[in-house]
Amino acid sequence: MDKLIFWDFQGTLAHNEWMLSKALFKVLCKYEPYTEIGIEDFKKISLVGFPWQQPEKEYVNLTSSDAWWNHIEDILIKGYIKLNISEEKAAIYSKEIRQVLASGESFQLYEDTIEVLQYFMKKGYSNIILSNHIPELPKIVEKLGLSPYIIDCISSANVGYEKPNPKIYHYALKKHCNYSDIWMVGDSILADVRGPEHVGIKAVLVRSNIEETVRYYSKDLLGVKEIIK
Incomplete structure (x- = not known):
């Protein structure tokens, strides 16, 4: 893989x-x-x-x-x-x-989240969460039932760098270094598109109003299946 x-x-x-x-x-x-x-x-x-x-x-x-x-x-x-x-x-x-x-009690998954994570897992992709968040994000992710579909959860609070600081992507790439086809998916143009692209990661913007030109965009996660093959 x-x-x-x-x-x-x-x-x-x-x-x-x-x-x-x-x-x-x-x-x-x-x-x-x-x-x-x-x-x-x-x-x-x-x-x-x-x-x-x-x-x-x-x-x-x-x-x-x-x-x-x-x-x-x-x-x-x-x-x-x-x-x-x-x-x-x-x-x-x-x-x-x-x-x-x-506690994670106020967080809700989008309807397409598990379906899409499961889809890419079956396609041979490793799913990793990389987010600007609180230290307890891994526990929140587990409580939401996402653990079976991901191999790691990286919260900026536990790393010391925030997206789009290049150092957080370098940290993630160094931690997971045995991959050649790498993507980032997120709703922020700066944190999830421009930042990753700056370090050579292909990126898809989702659930966001397009305010500037991006190469890959989908209104939801389902559309990502048509972009990342």
Whole structure:
């Protein structure tokens, strides 16, 4: 087997719209069930400092799960404070976001995900998830039932580089080096098309409005079967 497909996760294989806003709101409601702050209020605040917002930087100092979440909790605390929640309460609430997101309960697979992963597996391709995500992504993927269809799940949080930083693709290619026919499939032009192409990986854009010319595009995963042979 010398054929490999890297798959993005969020927005490609599964979806969880407003992931962080929903998690922040859920924890708030746990502690303050009668709060007047709504989910729409969380959607309006700007959360700045996540590694994937500055992919040109390296985050090798955050590759342990605890270190990554300590960094993220500082961002989440500021988000709560923006909604006039005290810093003391914000610190308590923010520590619970990790558990909420790691549970994977809000993630849903697209209808075509398993069918397409299974199709390419039977065609002799190795499927690997390569995504900008939280450290617990491999556990989420397992809970969603994707483990039988993939050979590896690489989350940027565990590597220290974010797509489209070339170093994350080089890391994945070095880890899985016995392949000659390599593709990337995802919903981001920069992270899943331009970045991979820059290091010699063929790429398919899916589930995205085309804002610029791409060589390979499909509105869903089913169409990828007509592109990658």
